[in-house]
């Protein structure tokens with residue numbers, strides 16, 4: 001009996017061992033299969049991404065080859081008011097010649113040369129493209145600019161009010177090709193934080209729309225700051241993105257919500273966009289940050305991001321510039337100025353630099369030798385001027401637009417010595 005029991009126990013142990021071994025073998029085979037399946041899936045995803053990128057690069061190259069120099073005529077196909085206080089209006093532009101138009105990088109801008117009644121020369125202004133690249137149409141969204149609060153008697157913004165009050169559907173405008181260095185790299189998958197303050201929404205909305213249109217699952221955090229609900233632009237569009245895309249995190253900030261604004265429905269945070277807020281909602285600081293908004297907002301964000309340990313190369317910004325060339329009315333040149341000689345070669349005029357001026361464009365304008373300009377901040381390149389002789393000083397400012405050797409951004413520099421300009 002004892003022997004039989006032991007035999008039975010021994011047999012059972014063997015069966016259990018065999019089963020356990022078999023189970024282990026099956027389990028490890030399943031694990032290996034699962035692992036291999038994951039690796040294969042990852043390979044396929046990486047290959048798909050690489051193909052997508054290559055296709056996108058090809059499309060981008062083809063689209064960019066459709067660019068043009070100088071201005072091209074565009075018809076205003078549609079106007080759309082974008083917010084409750086009606087201060088922002090979008091203009092949809094189609095090429096008058098009906099031919100294909102150049103693509104652009106999301107974040108870039110168009111430059112307009114406007115014939116504003118009562119103005120002696122064309123008014124040049126830049127406006128960011130506010131939608132993803134779409135074949136055949138560009139969209140810009142323009143905020144009406146009133147007189148400054150401290151100078152209420154000043155004339156209101158020239159170009160923005162012209163757009164709002166006078167530009168109708170069917171009108172034809174002169175437009176330069178998309179340009180600008182502030183854009184989202186669509187070939188990258190790097191998680192990004194997009195920040196728009198007020199009408200600074202426009203370039204970052206183009207980036208957001210481009211990510212959505214590409215079908216990518218790139219992680220995007222989108223912060224949009226306004227004072228209250230009446231300034232909140234493109235609300236339904238942004239909410240639809242929030243509802244439909246789990247990789248996109250929308251964060252709406254009202255700094256001064258009105259009694260009618262409902263937190264959780266109209267907006268997410270009753271505060272300004274700040275790094276304090278980022279620390280509360282972002283999983284880490286490891287993102288690329290692209291921002292556009294009022295200068296004080298950007299200055300404080302940039303300082304605080306640096307303090308939070310975000311590397312310089314991960315912070316990109318667009319400034320809409322000191323909104324006006326008219327803010328500082330043309331002042332007369334000191335006839336006794338003894339600064340270095342400035343030769344305006346095409347105008348056939350030689351004068352002495354007056355050090356009370358802060359830029360070559362203003363000095364040229366005061367001498368009736370106009371250099372076209374738009375942003376007055378070294379961003380848009382409208383004032384790019386050929387330097388026939390001499391060197392200039394950007395006085396510590398680092399313009400966003402890259403001026404090639406032998407040229408200068410006349411809106412942002414002063415002479416280092418004698419200059420001969422192709423003006």
Ligand SMILES: Cc1cc2nc3c(=O)[nH]c(=O)nc-3n(C[C@H](O)[C@H](O)[C@H](O)COP(=O)(O)OP(=O)(O)OC[C@H]3O[C@@H](n4cnc5c(N)ncnc54)[C@H](O)[C@@H]3O)c2cc1C
Pocket residue numbers: 109125126127128129140141142143144145146147148151154155156157158159160161180199202203319320321323324325326327328329374375379380
């Ligand atoms: C790259 C870039 C992209 C941009 N994108 C956009 C965009 O997407 N949407 C948008 O709305 N804007 C954008 N801008 C800003 C835009 O280009 C204009 O600067 C803006 O519309 C104001 O131009 P304006 O002609 O209406 O005003 P301006 O005529 O230039 O006047 C600006 C301000 O100066 C005041 N002013 C005029 N004369 C005087 C005076 N004598 N004394 C004191 N004050 C005076 C005006 O009342 C006004 O407040 C962008 C700018 C840049 C550089």
